[in-house]
Amino acid sequence: MMRAGPSQEEIRRHNLGVLLRHVHLGGPTSRAELTSLMGLNRSTIMALTADLTAAGLVREELPGDTGKAGRPSLVVRPETARVYVLAFEVGVDRLAAARIGLGGVILDRREAVREREPFDMGQIVGTLAGFARQMQRETRDDTVCVGAAAAFCGAVRKADGFVRIGPNIGAEEAPFGEELSRSIALGLPVSVGNDANLAALAEQTRGVGAGCRDLVYLHGDVGIGGGIVVNGQLLGGAGGYGGEIGHMVVNPDGRLCGCGSRGCLEAEVGERALLEHAGRYGEAVGRDGVRAVVDAADRGDVVAQDAMQRVGNYLGLGVGSLINVFNPEMVVFGGMLREIYLGSAAQVRSRIAAGTLVATREHVRLRTSALGDDATLMGAAELAFTRVLADPLEALSRLTP
C-alpha cells in the first residue's frame, strides 16, 4: 500500500507498457505525439520504440503524405497481425471464441449456439478448445499468442477462474478456468472474468465509455449483470465478485429470483419478467424473444407496452439507486438491455429523475453499448492483453518458444 518509489529499470519497463498501451488503444501514433502524451523526451521515446520493435510488438513506418513540409515523424503501429490473444465467451445462449490482434482487431472468430440445457462443463470446454485449435491452425508461423481469457456468465473467482455460481446457465462451483487452461494447452493460464465485468471494461477502454473514469455498465442476458468502473478501475471487491447489480433488491415483495431472493433487479427486469408480463413466456426466448416484445410495443400492442413499462419502471429505479451510490459520468446499457432501454427510455429517465439527487445525476449520460454483441469478447481480449501491456518484455520472455 505504501511502497517506496520504483527503480530506473522498473520505470523503463513501466514506460514500455505505457507506450504499448497507447498504440494498442489509440492505434498508430507518431513519435511526436507519444513524446507529448508521455511527457518524455524524444530520445527516450526512440529507445522505448526500438525495444518494442525488436521484440516484434510494434513497427515504425513513414506516415502517408502529411501535407506538412519537413521530415515527418515516424508512426508507431501495433503488430496487429502478428501479436494476438485468444478470447472466449460462455453465455447462456452462445459459445464464442476469437483471435484478437494487438490494437483490438478481431482477426478470426468462431461461434456456436448453446441450447438451454443443463450445464455441461466438459462439453463447453471441448467446444471452446476446438475453436481455439481451428483458429491456431490457420495462423501464420511468425505470429505469437500473448494471452488468453474467457468471459463467463456467472460469479468467477479471480485467482483461478473457478466459477462460483452462474444461476442462469446452471453452473455451480465449477473449475472452469483450470479445465479450459488444460484443454487449450497454450503453456499459459486462461484468465476468466465475469461477462458483464469484461463487457464494461471493453466499453470503457474502446467503446462508448472510452475515457470515462466512473461508469456503470448494465448487461442484460437472461440475467442482469454489471460492471462498474470507479476512478478508472473495474470494481472487483474483496473476492473479485463485485458488480452483481442484478441482485440489488428493487422490489422486496417482488418476483422470485434465481439466486433465491425476491425482487432482485434481474427478477424484475430480466428476460423472463418481460416475456411473462407480455404473455409470451414459452414462445421465443433470448434476444429474439425480447425483440419480439419490443417490436410489438412499437407497433402499439397494449400488452407489450404495459410489459415494457413495468420493466422500465424497475430498470429506472435500479439505475437511480446506482446513480446515487456511484455518481457516474455514464450509464451504459448493453446486451439485451440495449433493446429494453431503447424501448422504455422515457419511463427509465422519468424514474431516474424522480429517484436521484440533483447532485448525483446532473452530469450523467445514459448510453447504449457501442460494441454490442462483441463487447464481452473484446473485454476478454483486454483481460488477456493485461500482462503484455503491464511489462511487455517480461511477458514475452515467459512464453514458451
Added chain:
Amino acid sequence: MMRAGPSQEEIRRHNLGVLLRHVHLGGPTSRAELTSLMGLNRSTIMALTADLTAAGLVREELPGDTGKAGRPSLVVRPETARVYVLAFEVGVDRLAAARIGLGGVILDRREAVREREPFDMGQIVGTLAGFARQMQRETRDDTVCVGAAAAFCGAVRKADGFVRIGPNIGAEEAPFGEELSRSIALGLPVSVGNDANLAALAEQTRGVGAGCRDLVYLHGDVGIGGGIVVNGQLLGGAGGYGGEIGHMVVNPDGRLCGCGSRGCLEAEVGERALLEHAGRYGEAVGRDGVRAVVDAADRGDVVAQDAMQRVGNYLGLGVGSLINVFNPEMVVFGGMLREIYLGSAAQVRSRIAAGTLVATREHVRLRTSALGDDATLMGAAELAFTRVLADPLEALSRLTP
C-alpha cells in the same frame, strides 16, 4: 492516465510522503522497520528521515529498553504536539471543532449542541470560526497548522466545499467552504467533505477497518449517509457525490423521503421511521430518541421491538444489496446506526443471508464503528492532512510564515 514514470526528485518527494504517512498512521516506527516496510536501503531511509526532521515533522529518539543486545535502531516519531490540523464537523445536532496532531491525536476540542432550527450558514460558520480562534490562541508559538477541513452532513462539491444539498439540516446550494475559509483566515483553504464519507475514511485509516481495501460504511444521523472504500480509495464518483447510499430505494412504495423520492434507505431506516414505528415521534429526538427505543425493545416493549424489526428488515435488505454490488471485506455501522444495528443484528443478518450471493457475502465482516462520535472529526483531520502527507516539504513551503 497513462503518464510516464516519475523523475528522481518526484520519487524522493513521494518517499518523504510515504515515510511520513507510515509514522502518522502507525505511530513511532524504527528505522529498521521503515527500511523493511518501504523496501529501501538504510542510507535512503536515513536521508529521508533527516529531511523530515529538519522540517520539524518528525523526530528521532532512542527507543526504551528493547531487551535486545546491540545498538538499537532509532525510532521515528511524528511531531504530534507541534504539527496539527483543524477539523470541523457540522452535524444536524452538533457543531464541533478539534485540533488534531500529526499521528491522529486530538489535542483540543470544542463542541456545541445545534438546535433543529432552519439552516443559518452565517451562524454555523461563526461558531466554528470562534472555536478555531479559541484553540489557536492556546497553542504554543512553535506549532504549525498544516491544514483544515470540515465534515458536513450533505452533498458537497469537492472542488470548493460548496454544499449542494443537506436535506436533514435544511441546507441547499450554500457556499460553505468559501465562507468557512474566509472566516478561519488561516491562509489556506478549508477542504469540505461529506460527513459519512469522512467517517468512512477515518474508520478505514485508523478505526475498525484499518487495512481494509474494500469497505462499506453506513452512517446514521437523522439521515443515512455512506462512505465506500473501493480498492483502498474512497469512492467519489464523477463530481465527488458518490456514496449516497441513504438514497438507494429499498421499498418502492414506501415512506416519503426528504429527497422527494419514496422508500429510500434513509426513509425506511432513519431516525424518523424508527421513532414513528415506535409511536414516539415528537418525544426525544436524535441519539437520545433512538437510544430510548433500543432500550425499550431490550426491556421487552413489544411496540419498540416491532419498530426495531421493521427498521432492521430494511437495513438488512439495503446492506445485502450493497454486499452484492461491492463484495466488501467489511460493513461498518456508525453514528446512530451503531445502536440500531446492535439492537436488530439477528434481523439484519438473516436478511443479508437471504438476499446475497454466497460468493459476495462469504468473507464479509459486519462491525460497528470503533471511533464512535469522533469518526467524523477524525476523518476531517485525515482530509486536512492529505496535502502534507502527499508532498511534505512542498506543503510546508506553501504555508504563510
